[in-house]
Amino acid sequence: MILLAGAIEQPVYPIIAVRDGIVFPNTENVLVFGRSKSITAVDIAMKKDKRVVLLMQKNTTSEDPRPEDLHQIGVIAEIQKIVPGEKGEVNALVKGIKKIRVVQFTKTEKDGYLEARIVEVIDDVHEDEETQAMIKHISGQIKRAINFGKSVDLVFLMNILNLNSANDFSYQIAMVLDIKETERQILLEEVVLKPRLIREVEYINREVKILEIEQNISSKTQKKFEKGMKENFLREKMKTIEEELGSKSDKKDLDEYQEKIMKAKMPKEVQEKTLKELKRLQQMSQFNPEASYVRTYLDWLVELPWSISSENNIDLKEAQKVLDADHFGLKKIKERILEYLAVIELKRKNETRISDVESVRNVKDEKQKEEKKIIKKKEQQPTILCFVGPPGVGKTSLGKSIARALGRKFVKMSLGGIRDEAEIRGHRRTYVGALPGRIIQGIKQAG
Structure with missing residues (x-):
């Protein structure tokens, strides 16, 4: 319920429209007035009793608000001090006196400034244990917000901590809350103390939560920045030390x-x-x-010879000469070797002929292509010759002769006396003196 005082006597005061700098009763704030209507209203007030009515605009972007663009409930404030600005604006220290409601505008924008007849709005202040609990909670949250980095003017802080009136405490809190203009107007229009305190509890809890999140983000960012700076510094220092020690x-x-x-x-x-x-x-x-x-x-x-390979230079007549020159007798073995070489040469010629035919003919079915690739891959798998016999019968020399006949390099890998598979497979790199296995060593030797 809104109580109107002075229904018979309705004084007239100049009106100043403010975007977001509304003051509450018994609070002080510095406002900057730059519009011509506002400066005119300030001049008229200074010539009378230094009092003006501050009304919040409904639309903060409006540069020339009319009476219907202003809220009806505002504050009558006393101009305690003014300081002219460099660009013609006026800096004024104002103090809220009491809450008012506009009854009728007596002057409009056509007269160069706004003026209105007002009546006082009296708050319904009823204090109980619940209001005291909310005041205590808000005080604690304000202290937390300050610890999280909220900037509060020392004068406001002292007023908040030393006030005995619950209503004045509520207005002081409304001044320091980081809230929107519409939310600030809602607090001003609320005439019952308890609902206003409930809203302020909600607003201060929200603000503290946001400040806590901001501090956590800032702390994490600072830690990452400090860690990065430390690593860069140590890395540069390490480079300098290494250069001094001759590690250029x-x-x-x-x-x-x-x-x-x-x-x-x-x-x-x-x-x-x-x-x-x-x-x-x-x-x-x-x-x-x-x-x-x-x-x-x-x-x-x-x-390792990753991209180096030698072609099979198969010439059966030349191979026969090499085998006969290196070994006497061994007729069956030589025939088996020549058969092996003949099969390899035949496969190579067939693959060459197939590839030539396929290069001319377009194969439309992709499935047929894949099947031919698989068959070709299987045909390319090499055959292994195994020589069995006691030492000294010519197994190694036959291998050398085959390599010489093909124009390939020959690598001998003896496995006699090996008891550890790591000798063939290789050791883990972390072991002291670790080396690859015999096969990799042979590939490197052949390359």
Whole structure:
């Protein structure tokens, strides 16, 4: 219920429209007036009793508000001090006196400023245990908000902590809350204390929650920034120390590794793994014991013949001459070797003929293409020759003769006396003195 005082006596005061700087009764604030109507109203008030009526605009973007663009409930305020600005505006320290309601506008925008007849609005102040509990809660939340970084003027803070009137406390809180203009007007128009305090509890809880989230985000960002700065500083310091210790050649070594990796023409997966290991090596200190393991691993990778291969140069007559020149007798074995070479040559010729025919003929069915690829892949699987016999009968020399007849390199891998499969498969890189297995070593030797 709104109680109107002075229904018979209705004084007339100049009106100033404000966008968001409304003051509440018994509160102070500094307002800036720049519009001509507002400055005229201030001049008229200073010539009389220094009192003006502050009304909030319904639309804050309106530059020339009319009476219907203003809220009916506002505050009559006393101008305590004015300071002219550099651009013609007026800075005024105003203090809210009491809440009022506009009854009738006596002057409009046509007269150069607004003026209205007003009546006082008296609040319904009823204090009980619930209101005291809400006041205590709001006080605690204000302190939390300040701890989270909310900026509150010292004068407002002292007034809030030292007020005995619950109604004045509510108005002081309304001044420091970070709320929208419409929410501030709702608090001003609320004449019953308890509902106003309930709204203020809701607003302060929301503000504290937002401030808490902002502080958490700021704290996490600051920690990440400090960590990044620390890492950059230590990294630069480490580089300087290494340069002083004579490790400038490390960059040259890493560039050489990069060049060797590109020249090796590795498969895509192998190249990605190799570049990843090189990146790890770049980030390591030369004193890191793992750096030597990574270097050894990279050395083996770049030295393997990834893109180097030799063609089978099969000439049965030449192969017969080589076998006869290297070995006497062994007629059945030589015939089996020549059969093996003849089959390889026949397969190669068939594959060449098929590829030539397919290059001319367009195969429309994709399924047929895939089946032919699978068949071709199976045909390309090599046959293994196995020589069995006691030592000294010529097994190794026959292998050398076959390699010489084909124009291929020959690698001998002896497995005699090996008791650990790691000798064939290779050791883990983390072991001291770890090496690849015999097969990889043979490939490197052949390359």
